[in-house]
Amino acid sequence: MICLTSPVETRAHRWPAGAKLAALCVATMVLFAARAPLFHAAAFLGMLALYAAPGRVFLRAGVGRLLVLWPFLAVIALWHGWTGTPEAGLVIALRLVTAVGLANLVTMTTRLDDMIAVLRRLAAPLRRFGISTRALELGVALVIRFTPALAHKGGLLAQSWRARSPRRVGWRIVLPFALLAIDDADHVAEAIRARGGI
Structure with a gap:
């Protein structure tokens, strides 16, 4: 098994895992609440800018991991092309890539044991029972x-x-x-x- 963290050290690696996961939750909720294609296009470009900020190596590694989404994007394009709703298909595709891209960004800049520590804290009330x-x-x-x-x-x-x-x-x-x-x-x-x- 391999680790998902990036070999390129970034400033985001030093941010608290809980804060990054909370920001990811908020960003995902905003993405699913928004309907405007321009908003989703801007969010997609913003996500790419976050990947590009640490440099070309980080950008290539991050975008390379998003290539696994192409079958889903192909199905979305075919369905919405057939039903005559290309704008809705574009919104769904941009939402999917942006949400997965942000989640991948958090995973690349957060150690696994830090994420598990956050999960352990969140699940603490269950242990009381x-x-x-x-x-x-x-x-x-x-x-x-x-x-x-x-x-x-x-x-x-x-x-x-x-x-x-x-x-x-x-x-x-x-x-x-x-x-x-x-x-x-x-x-x-x-x-x-x-x-x-x-």
């Missing part, structure tokens, strides 16, 4: 760590397919991808059990 929050904390950490690892392995599967076949990559890699994910999950479960479980 005798509810263990260790499973929740571990689940969030695993999702954050596994997502880029699985995306990378999916990319390697697609490359392997293209190296062996002139046909386009299709549904045939779904089964090996699922088996890879199950195998990774099995290894992680064994490691957790070996350390006493949760």
